Amino acid sequence: MTANPLLQTLIPLVADLSRELDDGERYRRLLAALRQLFPCDAVALLKLDGEQLVPLAVEGLSADTLGRRFKVSEHPRLAALIEHRGPTRFAADCGLPDPYDGLVEGLHGHLEVHDCLGCPLYLDDQLWGLLTLDALDPASFGRADLDNLDAFASLAAATVKASERISGLARRVETERQLTELYKQARQQPRELIGQSAALRKLQGEIRLVGDSPLTVLITGETGVGKELVAEAIHGASPRAQRPLVSLNCAALPEALVESELFGHVRGAFSGALSERSGKFELADGGSLFLDEVGELPLAVQAKLLRVLQSGQLQRLGSDREHRVDVRVIAATNRDLAAEVRAGRFRADLY
Structure with a gap:
């Protein structure tokens, strides 16, 4: 008795739903099964993110x-x-341009007449993304393939849902771990500004004044004078004192990583981005974010920082989705930012 090829393909995928697999391996197995069921030259899994599809x-x-x-x-x-x-299924001579022109392995140049099949994936009745199949042989797919792809898409959606649920739990655990560490640090005996000089008493008065306000604060001074200590005191004197103070040294990060550290990223945003990650702004939600050496930020990142300060909204690197955060920014620098503005290295509107 000949086994049903659709059933043979689906059984391993059902078994995979209960296995601990990372997203990449789970999706690799899904596409391998898709090509086994529908012999073709190229397949892709794309996720809808706003107005664009992300492979x-x-x-x-x-x-x-x-x-x-x-x-x-x-x-x-x-x-x-x-x-x-x-x-x-698109007709072999369909005149619509193919999104994979120049991307099919082993084929150079324009995609000529070929067979193309695709299907949307829905999670909880919401459009999630697409499966696409391309075959260079224009007679590769038939009517039965449409029915089989419909059945396969249902299991593919279950695979994606399982993967997203597992990834979401992993992100939540990591976020909770980071927040636990931040709260643990916050519960420790705070460092104090000690002294009786007139200058220090004036500084402590200014700290109490700005601490009780929601305003963004810029602390200036040479390296080693205690700008971080002042930032801690401002946070401690604010209504946000029971929430975390998250710190980021802008000068200690390569330019390519600054945006990801501040705003987070989605899977596939850059090489090595294997999963979604929250940035410092999201970790500091409800609390304060201390940006040390803010004058070192690249101009492109300064523009995004200004947008968050103005609107309270950010976008993770590689995503169009908006995230709203409630964060008070305390910044510090040893640079003369007015001179940096005149030199074109710092945005006047951010200063």
């Missing part, structure tokens, strides 16, 4: 594909797949 896993497409973002309005084939609830 999470591909087979038969160049590795560069994972770094691309496909704006739905610019790719009519992808838009057509999203608009139709079930599987869609």
Whole structure:
């Protein structure tokens, strides 16, 4: 008796739902099963993020594909797949441009007449993303494949949901661990400004004055004069004192990592971004964020920092989704920022 090929393909995927697999391996197995059921040259799993589709896993497409973002309005084939609830097969001579032109492995140049099939994935009745299949043979897919892909898409959605739930739990555990460490540090005996000089008494009065306000604060002074101690005192004198004070030394990070550290990133945002990660702003939500050596921030990051200060909204690196945060920023620098503004190295509106 010949086994049903659809059943043979789906059984291992059902077993995978109970296994501890990272996202990359889980999605790799999903696409491998898809190509086993539908022999073709390229398959892809794409997640809808705002108005663009983000490739999470591909087979038969160049590795560069994972770094691309496909704006739905610019790719009519992808838009057509999203608009139709079930599987869609494009005619071999369809005139719509293919989003994978130049990306299919072993094929150089324009994608000629070929067979193309795709299906949207829904999680809890909400559109999540797409599965796409491309075959260079224009007669690869048939009517039965549409029904089989519909069944496969249901299990693919379950696979994605399991993966996202596991990843979400892992992110929550990591965030809770970081917050626990921050609260542990906050419960320790705070460092104090000790002294009786007139200058110190004036400083302590200014700390009490600004501590009780919601205003962003800039602390200036040479390296080693205790700017971080002043920042701790301001936070301790504020209504946010029972929430964490998160610190970031802007001068200690490579330029390529500063944005990710501040605002977080999504999976696939850059090489090595294997999972989503919260940035310092999200960790400091409800509390204060101390940005030491703020004058070292690149201009591009300064623009995003200004937006968060003005609107309380941020976007993780690689995502269009808005996150709202309630954070008081306390910044410090040993630079003359007015001179930096005149030299074009610091934004006047941020200063």
